[in-house]
Amino acid sequence: MSGKQVQQVDRVIIRFAGDSGDGMQLTGDRFTSETAAFGNDLSTLPNFPAEIRAPAGTLPGVSSFQLHFADHDIMTPGDAPNVLVAMNPAALKANVAELPAGADIIANSDEFGARACQRVGYSASPLEDGSLSNYKVTAVPLTSMTVEALKDFDLSKKEAERAKNMFALGLLSWMYHRPTESTLEFLERKFAKAPEIAKANIAAFQAGYNFGETTEAFSVSYEVKPAAMRPGTYRNISGNLALAYGLIAASKATGLPLFLGSYPITPASDILHELSKHKAFGVRTFQAEDEIAGVTAALGASFGGALGVTTTSGPGVALKSEAIGLGVMLELPLVICDIQRGGPSTGLPTKTEQADLLQAMFGRNGEAPVAIVAAQSPSDCFAAALEAARLATKYRTPVFVLSDGYLANGSEPWLLPDVTTLPDLHVDFATAPNHEAADGAAQFWPYVRDEKTLARAWAVPGTPGLEHRVGGLEKANGSGNISYDPNNHDLMVRLRHAKIEGIANDIPPLEIDDPSGDAAVLVLGWGSTYGPIGAACRRVRAQGLPVAQAHLRHLNPFPANTGEVLARYSKVLIPEMNLGQLALLIRAKYLVDAIRYDKVAGMPFKAAELAAVIAETIESVKKP
Amino acid sequence: MSGKQVQQVDRVIIRFAGDSGDGMQLTGDRFTSETAAFGNDLSTLPNFPAEIRAPAGTLPGVSSFQLHFADHDIMTPGDAPNVLVAMNPAALKANVAELPAGADIIANSDEFGARACQRVGYSASPLEDGSLSNYKVTAVPLTSMTVEALKDFDLSKKEAERAKNMFALGLLSWMYHRPTESTLEFLERKFAKAPEIAKANIAAFQAGYNFGETTEAFSVSYEVKPAAMRPGTYRNISGNLALAYGLIAASKATGLPLFLGSYPITPASDILHELSKHKAFGVRTFQAEDEIAGVTAALGASFGGALGVTTTSGPGVALKSEAIGLGVMLELPLVICDIQRGGPSTGLPTKTEQADLLQAMFGRNGEAPVAIVAAQSPSDCFAAALEAARLATKYRTPVFVLSDGYLANGSEPWLLPDVTTLPDLHVDFATAPNHEAADGAAQFWPYVRDEKTLARAWAVPGTPGLEHRVGGLEKANGSGNISYDPNNHDLMVRLRHAKIEGIANDIPPLEIDDPSGDAAVLVLGWGSTYGPIGAACRRVRAQGLPVAQAHLRHLNPFPANTGEVLARYSKVLIPEMNLGQLALLIRAKYLVDAIRYDKVAGMPFKAAELAAVIAETIESVKKP
Amino acid sequence: MSTDLQNIASNGHAGGANGHRHGFDLVPTTDAKQSAKEFKSDQEVRWCPGCGDYAILAAFQGFLPELGLRRENVVVISGIGCSSRFPYYLDTYGMHSIHGRAPAIATGLAASRPDLAVFVITGDGDALSIGGNHLIHALRRNINLTILLFNNRIYGLTKGQYSPTSEVGKITKSTPMGSLDYPFNPISLALGAEATFVARTIDSDRKHLTAVLRAATEHRGTSLVEIYQNCNIFNDNAFEVLKAPETRDDYLVRLEHGERITFGKDATRGIRRNPDGSLEPCAGDDPSVLVHDTHAADPTLAFALSRLARPDLSMTPIGIFRDVQRSTYDDLMADQLSTAVAKQGEGDLAALLSSGDTWTIA
Amino acid sequence: MSTDLQNIASNGHAGGANGHRHGFDLVPTTDAKQSAKEFKSDQEVRWCPGCGDYAILAAFQGFLPELGLRRENVVVISGIGCSSRFPYYLDTYGMHSIHGRAPAIATGLAASRPDLAVFVITGDGDALSIGGNHLIHALRRNINLTILLFNNRIYGLTKGQYSPTSEVGKITKSTPMGSLDYPFNPISLALGAEATFVARTIDSDRKHLTAVLRAATEHRGTSLVEIYQNCNIFNDNAFEVLKAPETRDDYLVRLEHGERITFGKDATRGIRRNPDGSLEPCAGDDPSVLVHDTHAADPTLAFALSRLARPDLSMTPIGIFRDVQRSTYDDLMADQLSTAVAKQGEGDLAALLSSGDTWTIA
Numbered sequence A, B: 001m002s003g004k005q006v007q008q009v010d011r012v013i014i015r016f017a018g019d020s021g022d023g024m025q026l027t028g029d030r031f032t033s034e035t036a037a038f039g040n041d042l043s044t045l046p047n048f049p050a051e052i053r054a055p056a057g058t059l060p061g062v063s064s065f066q067l068h069f070a071d072h073d074i075m076t077p078g079d080a081p082n083v084l085v086a087m088n089p090a091a092l093k094a095n096v097a098e099l100p101a102g103a104d105i106i107a108n109s110d111e112f113g114a115r116a117c118q119r120v121g122y123s124a125s126p127l128e129d130g131s132l133s134n135y136k137v138t139a140v141p142l143t144s145m146t147v148e149a150l151k152d153f154d155l156s157k158k159e160a161e162r163a164k165n166m167f168a169l170g171l172l173s174w175m176y177h178r179p180t181e182s183t184l185e186f187l188e189r190k191f192a193k194a195p196e197i198a199k200a201n202i203a204a205f206q207a208g209y210n211f212g213e214t215t216e217a218f219s220v221s222y223e224v225k226p227a228a229m230r231p232g233t234y235r236n237i238s239g240n241l242a243l244a245y246g247l248i249a250a251s252k253a254t255g256l257p258l259f260l261g262s263y264p265i266t267p268a269s270d271i272l273h274e275l276s277k278h279k280a281f282g283v284r285t286f287q288a289e290d291e292i293a294g295v296t297a298a299l300g301a302s303f304g305g306a307l308g309v310t311t312t313s314g315p316g317v318a319l320k321s322e323a324i325g326l327g328v329m330l331e332l333p334l335v336i337c338d339i340q341r342g343g344p345s346t347g348l349p350t351k352t353e354q355a356d357l358l359q360a361m362f363g364r365n366g367e368a369p370v371a372i373v374a375a376q377s378p379s380d381c382f383a384a385a386l387e388a389a390r391l392a393t394k395y396r397t398p399v400f401v402l403s404d405g406y407l408a409n410g411s412e413p414w415l416l417p418d419v420t421t422l423p424d425l426h427v428d429f430a431t432a433p434n435h436e437a438a439d440g441a442a443q444f445w446p447y448v449r450d451e452k453t454l455a456r457a458w459a460v461p462g463t464p465g466l467e468h469r470v471g472g473l474e475k476a477n478g479s480g481n482i483s484y485d486p487n488n489h490d491l492m493v494r495l496r497h498a499k500i501e502g503i504a505n506d507i508p509p510l511e512i513d514d515p516s517g518d519a520a521v522l523v524l525g526w527g528s529t530y531g532p533i534g535a536a537c538r539r540v541r542a543q544g545l546p547v548a549q550a551h552l553r554h555l556n557p558f559p560a561n562t563g564e565v566l567a568r569y570s571k572v573l574i575p576e577m578n579l580g581q582l583a584l585l586i587r588a589k590y591l592v593d594a595i596r597y598d599k600v601a602g603m604p605f606k607a608a609e610l611a612a613v614i615a616e617t618i619e620s621v622k623k624p
Numbered sequence C, D: 001m002s003t004d005l006q007n008i009a010s011n012g013h014a015g016g017a018n019g020h021r022h023g024f025d026l027v028p029t030t031d032a033k034q035s036a037k038e039f040k041s042d043q044e045v046r047w048c049p050g051c052g053d054y055a056i057l058a059a060f061q062g063f064l065p066e067l068g069l070r071r072e073n074v075v076v077i078s079g080i081g082c083s084s085r086f087p088y089y090l091d092t093y094g095m096h097s098i099h100g101r102a103p104a105i106a107t108g109l110a111a112s113r114p115d116l117a118v119f120v121i122t123g124d125g126d127a128l129s130i131g132g133n134h135l136i137h138a139l140r141r142n143i144n145l146t147i148l149l150f151n152n153r154i155y156g157l158t159k160g161q162y163s164p165t166s167e168v169g170k171i172t173k174s175t176p177m178g179s180l181d182y183p184f185n186p187i188s189l190a191l192g193a194e195a196t197f198v199a200r201t202i203d204s205d206r207k208h209l210t211a212v213l214r215a216a217t218e219h220r221g222t223s224l225v226e227i228y229q230n231c232n233i234f235n236d237n238a239f240e241v242l243k244a245p246e247t248r249d250d251y252l253v254r255l256e257h258g259e260r261i262t263f264g265k266d267a268t269r270g271i272r273r274n275p276d277g278s279l280e281p282c283a284g285d286d287p288s289v290l291v292h293d294t295h296a297a298d299p300t301l302a303f304a305l306s307r308l309a310r311p312d313l314s315m316t317p318i319g320i321f322r323d324v325q326r327s328t329y330d331d332l333m334a335d336q337l338s339t340a341v342a343k344q345g346e347g348d349l350a351a352l353l354s355s356g357d358t359w360t361i362a
Ligand SMILES: Cc1ncc(C[n+]2csc(CCOP(=O)(O)OP(=O)(O)O)c2C)c(N)n1
Pocket: B263, B264, B265, B266, B291, B315, B316, B319, B346, C080, C081, C082, C083, C084, C099, C122, C123, C124, C125, C126, C127, C150, C152, C154, C155, C156, C157, C158, C163
């Protein structure tokens, strides 16, 4: 290590930004695993356009990756970056507004030619016209230095230039003392089939590292000590990957083969991609002709005794509504994963939002109750999927898993669970008649219910003697025959409702985090706002203001103690990335005058923003 | 008229019941128009199975038609029939349980053979075994007398027997002094192409009439004086017919050609059937390949400047959800008529329910607000359709019209509106640029809004200079260009919401009916419960108990004064044919502890049942 | 791309392990003698008296014992429509699902349960209107399903609107001035959608219906059987000329594999090919009368035959148009799963979770 | 049934008043000279550099002026996919709708606005996967639409899953062991769905693309144009053999109405019919080489041609497979409306409301 000054910092937020073609997501991923391997706590936020590769150098083409890492546990990818790596003028223009004064900007000066600057509306190069005087700007000719570093390789200029992201990664790795082994191994693995390319990328990476060490431009490097984390084995994991793993774990735990019926849609497609790799687990993935075929095929598989799952996003859920209603009537297990994105309609496909809660609750004809669980962080998607499968199979019902674009693509360290301690979710199929006919004959009635759970008997095809028919017309309770009897319909509507309500007795009570114990304000949330709300509460408490936090895993039904918890606080604040959907349900059910804080901007809340709102709320309570 | 005794009664409830093949619906319709022509107030309730014609003599095959008529204004088809006409044992078995003691039963004794009785579980003929001793039973050999009456006609026995419903109609027409001209004319019209059949039916009808006059079996006939009704010209009308007429009227009032994109579904199909007859009004009806094509074709027509409408029932709405979300994003007029039926899933297709309110509110991905209006009686469907078209065109938004199976097929007298006084709903299309570009060029921006209504500018293809593109991706406010800008998205989400909320200032305030003025309990309702709630309130008031009634035409947004109205009463009771869907919205919005009375039995409320609940509620308030 | 899959694709014949499987080879059978009665459920049949569905139900119940399958391994899935009430009347496993979706539901079931014999019951509206997309995708995937399409050329359950198979100009409740849509020819549509087995039969001809069911169930892959069915309430006698003893011989062209394509009493007339490839009637003894080949790899002959019928139903072919082997989606999926296990061993959850970069904190 | 409608149905040719209309006969034209530039919108094109969509856009913008239509009467409607961004780049009226529904939206528009030229832009996933049902119904109804299907045999916008036109065994993100579904042949599917105009062309061959667009827009009714389009990011060079100068002549079979069907440099090879009706290559001067007839009432020849291409793309026909006249849904609908007015007079609301039994209270 050079004799340069080393500065200790407790946390850093870096954002890599460039063209969709510059490989910023990959660069961010690599820096993330170096950081994970180093033992910092971390949280990431990828952000990319809906277009695949809008033309180079244009604003719509900018793709970015933000990483927050620290020597203590953190809950969000960070509000504003301390360091922006800008591969071209578009990347600078698109991101500079979010930088706090004094932030570091490392810009690829090779790309700041006049035309490139004008293309995004800079009359002159911002690196030179002083317009960035509020920031610490370091102009580095990343492209040419990369080409220079690779001149001995048998590569075209274009090919060589492509390695500039690795040069940048090397430079940043040096700046933050990242361990580089994992990246070197990765590059060898990735380009195993093209050793020359592998070598070139490694060379570029090392050139960047060495450049940092030698250049005058960087006088300091930074050290962020590892965070104290609970002992165990960790990996970094994104929400979609955790969700896919959770579904495979659920298949093991229930003993039911996993069948995924899905139609690709952003940001859910990666779950289909991941599950399609795991055929050795008996996982069947069916890329259907549309969302309706995806969910109905899953229902068909469930009828056959599989764990039927469908994955999609909001527009897909809309299309599946009718079929989910059939699932409610058939009373068969079905897990619907909704990776929410910006809406309505096509909306903002690559941005995050939580505006499908009420669709999940009510988006079907008639009284069609389903259970709903939500994931609160990327790694938590694993547990959420397991819980959904538990409820779906135990109660023979469709269950929603609500995730969102931020959880799907964001990542964090995950303490690997001990698979031997996974819950046993073994399902008992009906194997014998359960009813005696008038003439004493033994019969199987598909709608005979378990007294405790109200779940109906589930007999799968292939079981002798239990042949029966199910369908979407109203069923006589017990026999399951078609029934137009008014009282039976009223009974069945209430039974289906009671079955879902009954889940409240089968889930943990709502937990409150109120360190000081004397908070007057409760911040209630659900889903991916967990991190920002948590970080905000910490800040507020750090200011000496007491505040309580509670986060709902189950949105339908709510935990049994929810009403009683809410009653304890003089104000309940509900921040949501929608126009108050949870607030509506809470107000209707508990008649609590919950205060909404809504933002529907396609991005996660910033901790500072929420902290201010919470503080205000606390003040307003204090006032007589 | 014979010298028989004539008894005055103020109201009668008759139910005709027989096989699906016996023509009970036709019989009921005829008796209804005779009654309308006579000047009674009336209300009808057809009730038929989902099967087309289940085998004769079986319980699933029973079809019935109930008619309530009186010498005063009435609001419901009546709770329980005073008179049941049973064409066979199945018809008796299926309906007798609903008869009050002392009711008249007129049974077609020809059909009560041993096998027919056993087929529905009667060991012996109930007409003979005394099991009906609580009722006044008159056994009439309708079939054989009809055949006898037609013996001179050149008809097969089967053909002759088919006229037995006309014999029954004739008999009942005599019993209740109905004017018979309209029926005679009707039969001649209906069988114009088969004069022999026409004559035969008329002969059967008259034979029935004369039988009543001559037989000893009926010693009394009944007279129900005409009701005092507001002067004007009336017709009897069903909800689906009134809705179809309302849409045609809306087309005239807006000056926009009517385009219906629809896929047949019970109980909405008759609207498609009706509108397809009126091509002379420029009405285009498109029977689509499915519900999605129906609604999207309507949206396409709206884009072209038509009044785009789609008609369906709950399962169809579920399928249309995604496209309705597109309508929200495009901000184009779209009228969605949901004729609600028993759910969930296929449910009870021919029964009534009001369980799609929350689907209409929330059944889409993202924040996708739409306006919702509901019809409160069969004839009111006309006004509801007009209002929906007004809001859809003025605010450029999808609007739901909620009707249901009871309104759709039920009927009542309708005071014909003076078409010259219909509101002028003329729509102003954009005809000129509305924006000046930086370079001073005149441009058309599709998302420039009217300050008052927030409606966007609507330019239709064919308008020179206003070429523009719309779509489902988030739009920049004003220009309408694709925008991924976080703040723009937040703004647009709120603007779309505010636009719908703003409608509250453009609709009449919620009216309260509180004759005594000192009611402590308000009964709040929506949709087809209007009649039963109104009738129940009358009964309660007749007992000297004060009660207030309010009924919502607009479910989203609510009238501006709703909260203030609710606050005036110590208890608010909300009876619904669902599990409290309006109650949920009211509780969430106004934090009023509304009391629910839910029944989901596929049938309208009975006035007596509601009266009891209301009285109870009033008592509970009195208690200290 | 896996080359063996590719040549399956290219030669249109099943390769690989499953090449010569038949329809229900993987479904457990029983030695117990079965009768039609066992396949009747206790439910009261609720079709209109005289409906063609009764005959189809009787023929189907009569045919099932022939397969000798364990009753609990038979599943019948339908959509919505009069015809779709069918499963309620069969004492097997069954599902009366939602409108148009039966092929997709059956796909999920068949793909995950090779030990089941899966039938789909659908109508002309259910299969070709709202369900058209699922039908054509099931056909191209060639999932092991037997689809019975009850074609009465009308929407029965919704009381008589025209359907996608109704003739142009049809006066119905929704088309008082006549329908405008040019109808689908289900056979042509199926052939255009890469179907491997396509046949047509008639409700009233139990012998023929049964023979077609036999062939359809022997075929591995998706079998589409169009059944002309009479709706005596809303479209009575739509196929009368194909049924009436006086007319049927002249109107029906009975297709038999390997036989000359002739029709009319005593085969007085035959079918030959025009220079433009279309087919035309000729004398029965004309030497150019075509010989039918249901196994032809190229679907052109089958397609030409599907165009033969005239609007008045004269020269309506019945029987099997096409019956070729091609790998089925469900077999290929099963192969991939076993290949994966063979290559990687049974999935190990702990190993999966800890795949990728991990680090340990003591 | 209205007999004139019926013989339209039966002879497959347009009868009635509209028999001889062409594609946009009812669309107002302009005398002002138009250029491609006017049809370019101010929006930045956002496809990947090198995407085949650019070439198609340029060809389309270059072709539109030829039609001489008033720009404000041109409407372009798309679904969702990379290709469906197309309308944003055209300065006409346009809608970027939802996935798969463009044909249905366009149906509502075209049926109610005969004065508009309505184009549909769609992809292989948009049109054949989620939108398959709307496509085949539009084709059978023969509504006056021109549908451009950009077939890159992949899902582009969702980053590279296989599509309904992907070859079997395709390795993609969602099929790591290869795809299992047998692909649709869009031309065969369209012909099976009663299409009246079906053609295929290639993004890179602007001259051919333009000629096909010309014919498609002259045709009244639904024209389906399949355009082989390169997705250089997720399925690069899928059609390279049809484009590369060294290979294209041997791989492409160019269809021309009335011409002998030959291919290869100097037409050294030709296409003739086998006894079973399928087609096979032969010497270019073989007397039995077929002559192409796009107007043949019977679609069998067109169908046989659609089966000609081999999985390696050899013998891939491009050009117009079928182009026949049949009444269009929108024309027939307009006729019914005018007939109704002629018979009953303009609708009278007051009369309508008081139809049926009424009574008056003084
Ligand atoms: C989503 C949905 N749309 C519409 C309907 C109404 N519907 C029920 S069956 C049917 C068509 C029936 O026709 P077909 O499939 O030919 O069956 P058939 O009754 O003639 O046997 C329709 C439109 C429905 N049940 N669900």
